[in-house]
Amino acid sequence: xxxxxxxxxxxxxxxxxxxxxxxxxxxxxxxxxxxxxxxxxxxxxxxxxxxxxxxxxxxxxxxxxxxxxxxxxxxxxxxxxxxxxxxxxxxxxxxxxxxxxxxxxxxxxxxxxxxxxxxxxxxxxxxxxxxxxxxxxxxxxxxxxxxxxxxxxxxxxxxxxxxxxxxxxxxxxxxxxxxxxxxxxxxxxx
Numbered sequence: 001x002x003x004x005x006x007x008x009x010x011x012x013x014x015x016x017x018x019x020x021x022x023x024x025x026x027x028x029x030x031x032x033x034x035x036x037x038x039x040x041x042x043x044x045x046x047x048x049x050x051x052x053x054x055x056x057x058x059x060x061x062x063x064x065x066x067x068x069x070x071x072x073x074x075x076x077x078x079x080x081x082x083x084x085x086x087x088x089x090x091x092x093x094x095x096x097x098x099x100x101x102x103x104x105x106x107x108x109x110x111x112x113x114x115x116x117x118x119x120x121x122x123x124x125x126x127x128x129x130x131x132x133x134x135x136x137x138x139x140x141x142x143x144x145x146x147x148x149x150x151x152x153x154x155x156x157x158x159x160x161x162x163x164x165x166x167x168x169x170x171x172x173x174x175x176x177x178x179x180x181x182x183x184x185x186x187x188x189x190x
Contacts, residue, residue, distance in 0.1 A: 035165065036049075036064055036083065038165060038166060042169070044070035045066060045069075046066070047064050048067070049063070050064075062085045066080060068180060080107070080173070081107045082106045083104070084103065084106065085103045094135065095134045095144060096134075104156075106153045107169065110150050113171045114142070117140055117152055117168075118140065118152065125142050132144075139160065141153055
């Protein structure tokens with residue numbers, strides 16, 4: 001989708017700001033690589049970026065799927081986080097990810113953390129969806145499609161959210177660890 005000049009920001013709001021993500025402090029935007037590193041620094045976490053030749057569907061190429069695989073094996077069917085770099089036409093376009101330099105971090109945080117972060121439970125997502133600008137940069141929000149399943153999102157973490165990224169990643173990671181210990185792998189449980 002084309003955007004007229006000035007309609008939406010296309011670069012990270014942190015282009016000249018010093019920030020810390022996961023204990024690393026540097027100048028410039030919070031990049032996809034910064035966020036992937038937050039995940040892969042955790043024991044048992046594997047981040048897979050879909051690409052041609054790896055069996056993933058072409059529509060997913062370039063997107064990163066984060067899995068907890070403490071034993072080095074996993075079904076890789078249900079990630080507990082994703083980093084998406086583009087719109088999925090006809091399905092997930094509300095974040096307008098086709099803008100230059102824009103990506104979205106998505107985390108399965110569970111009902112309690114979702115409500116703590118957003119102020120309402122995932123079951124109330126539909127009641128609040130019209131009040132959310134899913135394309136706004138650097139804002140914690142429900143996932144535009146999976147909010148009702150207790151997924152939250154940040155489109156290009158920046159000044160407002162970079163400091164919370166470690167907490168959000170840890171929350172999703174610990175939730176996934178608990179689920180795995182309990183023998184759950186599907187997304188039907190929250």
